[in-house]
Amino acid sequence: MTMLELRDVHSFYGHIHALKGISINVDRGEIVTLIGSNGxxxxxxxxxxxxxxSPKNGEVLLDGKSINGVPAHKVAAxxxxxxxxxxxxxxxxxxxxxxxxxxFSRGKPDPADLARVYDLFPRLKExxxxxxxxxxxxxxxMLAIGRALMxxxxxxxxxxxxxxxxxxxxxxxxxxxxxxNAQGTTVLLVEQNALMALAIAHRGYVLQTGQIVLADxxxxxxxxxxxxxxxxxxx
Amino acid sequence: MExxxxxxxxxxxxxIATGALIALIALGYTLVYGIIELINFAHGEVMMMGAxxxxxxxxxxxxxxxxxxxxxxxxxxxxxxxxxxFSALLNFxxxxxxxxxxxxxxxLAPLIAAIGMSFILQNIGIYWQGSNPVRPPSIIPLEYxxxxxxxxxxxxxxxxxFRLLDLFVLVTTIPLLIGLTWFVYRTRIGTAMRATAQDRExxxxxxxxxxxxxxxxxLLGGGLAGxxxxxxxxxxxxxxxxxxxxxxxxxxxxxxxxxxxxxxxxVVGSLCIGLIWSMSDGFMKQYVSGWGAQWTPSVIxxxxxxxxxxxxxxxxxxxxxDKV
Numbered sequence: 001m002t003m004l005e006l007r008d009v010h011s012f013y014g015h016i017h018a019l020k021g022i023s024i025n026v027d028r029g030e031i032v033t034l035i036g037s038n039g040x041x042x043x044x045x046x047x048x049x050x051x052x053x054s055p056k057n058g059e060v061l062l063d064g065k066s067i068n069g070v071p072a073h074k075v076a077a078x079x080x081x082x083x084x085x086x087x088x089x090x091x092x093x094x095x096x097x098x099x100x101x102x103x104f105s106r107g108k109p110d111p112a113d114l115a116r117v118y119d120l121f122p123r124l125k126e127x128x129x130x131x132x133x134x135x136x137x138x139x140x141x142m143l144a145i146g147r148a149l150m151x152x153x154x155x156x157x158x159x160x161x162x163x164x165x166x167x168x169x170x171x172x173x174x175x176x177x178x179x180x181n182a183q184g185t186t187v188l189l190v191e192q193n194a195l196m197a198l199a200i201a202h203r204g205y206v207l208q209t210g211q212i213v214l215a216d217x218x219x220x221x222x223x224x225x226x227x228x229x230x231x232x233x234x235x
Numbered sequence: 236m237e238x239x240x241x242x243x244x245x246x247x248x249x250x251i252a253t254g255a256l257i258a259l260i261a262l263g264y265t266l267v268y269g270i271i272e273l274i275n276f277a278h279g280e281v282m283m284m285g286a287x288x289x290x291x292x293x294x295x296x297x298x299x300x301x302x303x304x305x306x307x308x309x310x311x312x313x314x315x316x317x318x319x320x321f322s323a324l325l326n327f328x329x330x331x332x333x334x335x336x337x338x339x340x341x342x343l344a345p346l347i348a349a350i351g352m353s354f355i356l357q358n359i360g361i362y363w364q365g366s367n368p369v370r371p372p373s374i375i376p377l378e379y380x381x382x383x384x385x386x387x388x389x390x391x392x393x394x395x396x397f398r399l400l401d402l403f404v405l406v407t408t409i410p411l412l413i414g415l416t417w418f419v420y421r422t423r424i425g426t427a428m429r430a431t432a433q434d435r436e437x438x439x440x441x442x443x444x445x446x447x448x449x450x451x452x453x454l455l456g457g458g459l460a461g462x463x464x465x466x467x468x469x470x471x472x473x474x475x476x477x478x479x480x481x482x483x484x485x486x487x488x489x490x491x492x493x494x495x496x497x498x499x500x501x502v503v504g505s506l507c508i509g510l511i512w513s514m515s516d517g518f519m520k521q522y523v524s525g526w527g528a529q530w531t532p533s534v535i536x537x538x539x540x541x542x543x544x545x546x547x548x549x550x551x552x553x554x555x556x557d558k559v
Contacts (some may be wrong), residue, residue, distance in 0.1 A: 076442035088437035090430055101430055105442025
């Protein structure tokens with residue numbers, strides 16, 4: 001059953017035509033990944049879904065209902081949470097305040113959700129009273145993901161969760177994404193680290209200059225000649 | 236010349252009261268700047284409008300210095316509340332009309348809109364109460380105008396004056412400052428304001444209605460400016476269409492001195508500016524011949540220049556304390 005669908009979506013960044021007719025769908029309970037190089041339109045796609053950008057043409061559907069032009073704070077209330085590109089934690093709030101902000105649209109944070117996030121990222125528990133701006137990049141990434149989970153989302157949008165992280169941390173984070181998905185959350189994952197993303201995704205789309213050029217299962221894309229050359233760095 | 240301790244304490248008292256008054260205005264600059272990085276140059280005029288509204292309201296009510304004590308106190312409280320509501324809504328309306336349509340325009344555009352708004356409001360002020368300074372309706376009985384608490388309540392034998400008016404400034408200002416802090420740190424909307432100030436896009440992703448949050452900042456700032464208008468009116472026994480301009484510039488300097496965007500900084504900066512103001516207006520002339528109130532703006536803007544050169548992030552910096 002389709003949870004999230006984009007139909008021929010066109011988005012603009014100022015005058016730049018960033019998305020040129022994107023159609024994707026994500027079924028309930030799936031992990032779907034969008035891979036592609038810098039500037040392909042991956043983050044723009046996520047911003048268009050979460051309402052930070054509104055599409056010029058085409059349609060974004062959540063659970064069958066159009067959310068075109070719905071502002072970001074209302075999309076969040078519909079159960080879509082995003083861990084944005086560049087983490088975007090609140091630097092002068094503590095770790096626990098940041099996590100509580102994640103539950104803003106639900107009213108009050110649920111202690112069970114907090115416990116779950118601390119369970120996934122024990123490091124955050126150790127740092128709970130520290131200002132988020134003083135955390136390392138990896139810790140901020142965990143915080144951004146944890147904050148998104150505090151909303152108890154039905155759809156989780158992850159933008160480059162592996163960016164700038166040590167390989168060991170990347171593995172941890174992808175492990176957590178799999179766990180979150182296994183617990184029932186639908187995940188749309190945007191990544192430059194195509195190898196890791198395709199390994200955990202049910203399906204994937206390859207994005208190139210604002211258009212989808214390939215779509216297949218994660219495993220099939222991993223074996224695809226073009227993908228291996230272009231995104232996995234093989235000769 | 237010998238240091239005159241009595242006189243120093245006297246100007247200290249005046250400086251603290253003035254500083255508290257400036258803080259009410261400075262917080263409005265800093266609240267709005269913290270969220271949308273706009274210096275609302277019309278903010279001083281919102282304070283002036285609050286004062287003019289108070290003049291009209293008190294004159295209309297017919298309550299005067301001859302009325303019963305309870306009627307006078309009740310009327311002052313009612314005027315405080317209504318002047319705050321009036322200025323809050325005015326500030327909110329200014330944002331909706333002049334700044335909101337320019338939210339995604341280059342930063343210079345809303346700044347110029349703010350200067351334009353300031354002129355428009357000054358002209359409305361002239362139309363409303365004339366172009367000359369006016370005395371507010373007499374509502375404080377004569378014997379209380381120069382009532383010295385230190386003599387009357389504490390039976391101190393001193394020439395230092397701590398007037399009922401000074402107390403009036405402090406008992407109005409301090410609860411408002413505490414109330415604002417409580418609002419920003421303890422309520423849901425306040426939390427939304429802090430988050431929006433730190434990262435507007437991330438706040439929207441958390442489910443925060445950013446436009447509503449910006450509107451709240453204008454309401455709060457306007458309300459405090461309205462209170463400042465009424466207080467300044469009776470503290471100086473004078474209201475003028477240009478009063479907001481002068482207070483506004485001094486309060487803006489105070490906000491920058493404390494670290495623009497920083498609430499605690501705005502209060503600290505305001506106390507500094509209040510003290511500099513009163514010392515320059517009264518204390519300095521005992522020691523420097525030819526010194527007087529005419530030098531005060533130069534001193535205060537001199538401070539502004541020094542801050543911009545040596546510590547542009549202000550006394551309390553940006554990183555150390557929560558900004559709104």
